[in-house]
Amino acid sequence: MKSWPIITKFILFLLEKNLILFLKEFNVTKIREKGKSHNRLLGIDNAKIYNLYKEFKDQQNTGLTNILSNLFYTKIAPKNPERPISDVIDAKILTGNKFSIQYKAGNGKRKSIEYEADDLQTANKIVSKLQTIKFFISFCYL
Numbered sequence: 001m002k003s004w005p006i007i008t009k010f011i012l013f014l015l016e017k018n019l020i021l022f023l024k025e026f027n028v029t030k031i032r033e034k035g036k037s038h039n040r041l042l043g044i045d046n047a048k049i050y051n052l053y054k055e056f057k058d059q060q061n062t063g064l065t066n067i068l069s070n071l072f073y074t075k076i077a078p079k080n081p082e083r084p085i086s087d088v089i090d091a092k093i094l095t096g097n098k099f100s101i102q103y104k105a106g107n108g109k110r111k112s113i114e115y116e117a118d119d120l121q122t123a124n125k126i127v128s129k130l131q132t133i134k135f136f137i138s139f140c141y142l
Helices: 004-019 054-058 063-075 120-140
Strands: 024-031 037-044 048-053 082-084 088-093 098-104 110-117
Touching: 024 120, 037 110, 037 120, 088 120, 098 120, 110 120
Parallel strands: none
Antiparallel strands: 024 037, 024 110, 037 048, 048 082, 088 098, 098 110
């Protein structure tokens, strides 16, 4: 039964591949260069990273208040509410529950954004999900 570990690894590989296809949302705090911080909802699936203001995602308004909140949301939405996953260069844990995601920016430049998760386990999940997706993308195009 020497082939059993290989079969198990292959099954786990397929399972992991299917799990990364689904959108997973994480509550994080974006840390800006000037020390300011903003609560964000970071969504990750196999195609994009979504960067949303948590306050607006949490609102469940109806009627006129929904129209007004949508109107204000469009005016103060994040500069880049979503990015293709192919723009992600790297993701890594910094210190404690802080992590960074490095993106391709315009003009061939790179941009690194720092975030803080609620705990170290959440930060590890985010970084692991991004690294796994990047691995599968590179693996599929070999």
